[in-house]
Amino acid sequence: MRINCPLCGTRDRREFTYYGDAVYADRPADGAPIEAWDDYLHLRDNPAGETRDLWYHEMGCSSWIEVTRNTVTHEISATRLLTDRKAPAKKGKKT
Amino acid sequence: MPSLIAKSACDGLLPLSEGGVTLSEAAPARVTSVAPFAGQEKATDAALKTMGLGWPKPGQSFTKDEAQILWTGRGQAFLISASPAELDGVAALSDQSDGWARIRLEGAGAEAVLARLVPLDLRTAAFPTGSVARTGLNHMMMVLHRAGAETFDIMVFRSMTASAVHELHHAMKALAARAAAL
Structure with a gap:
């Protein structure tokens, strides 16, 4: 299995460390209701199809990468630096 | 104040030479x-x-x-x-001067030595002179720089020096033995 690091190019899987669902990058705002934290910590979708994960290029450039892959075909369709992602609105943020 | 003895990262370990490939320590640098x-x-x-x-x-x-x-x-x-x-x-x-060991691998078989330890395509077509990669030297993090067609500069954490020299020397010896047996 090979993953395309946006900085280093296509690299062997052994250079990367898996972290978890990309949801982990969207931390709820301070003071968010308990339901938002419950969702963030415990509730995960289990799709048959496209899903997004966080991977760390530990043996390479030390970038965090969002990997879009398909759980049915195992195809990796996209990778991007986590910093290149537009920050989503924080759930439960008080306005 | 006692006078301390300055030792380089590879003191007592390098240089080494096997089958026309040499492994040596780069001159101390900032x-x-x-x-x-x-x-x-x-x-x-x-x-x-x-x-x-x-x-x-x-x-x-x-x-x-x-x-x-x-x-x-x-x-x-x-x-x-x-x-x-x-x-x-x-x-x-x-x-970072004292934090890293800087090692030079040189010779016609340098690419073949690294092929045993590095999960990258290091042929000149894919990794020309001047290229740099952050990758692994077996299980160690490294900075790899191609300084010439048959010259690679390797940087590993200083604490990993002995392991890195051991791994590289092992690969050098294996390749030299294989060449001698042919």
Whole structure:
């Protein structure tokens, strides 16, 4: 299995460390209701199809990468630096 | 104040030579990590250009006489054998001189030695002279720089020096033995 690091190019899987669902990058705002934290910590979708994960290029450039892959075909369709992602609105943020 | 004995990272370990491939320690040099402050990449590039270098893109390096700058990660490069004074105020600078072992692998079989330890295509077509990669040397993190067609400069954490030398020497011996048996 090979993953395309946006900085280093296509690299062997052994250079990367898996972290978890990309949801982990969207931390709820301070003071968010308990339901938002419950969702963030415990509730995960289990799709048959496209899903997004966080991977760390530990043996390479030390970038965090969002990997879009398909759980049915195992195809990796996209990778991007986590910093290149537009920050989503924080759930439960008080306005 | 007792007088302390300065020892290089590879003291007592190198040089080694097997089957026409040599492994030696690079001359001691000042190594500075350069990380441009937010929005200061162009200013960092301009300051480095006055030194005959530049801000390297991923996988890139610049060399001017003794001085070198190697890309080493996202928003980071290592300035080697040069004073970082010009970069004061535009980039975060930290002295790394004693933190790394700098090892040179040289010879016609250098590529074959690294092929046993590095999960990258290191043929000149894919990894030409001047290229830099952050990758693994077996299980160690390394900065790999191709200084010439048959010359690779390897940087590993200083604490990993003996392991790195052992791994490289093992691969060198295995290749030399194979060549001798043919």
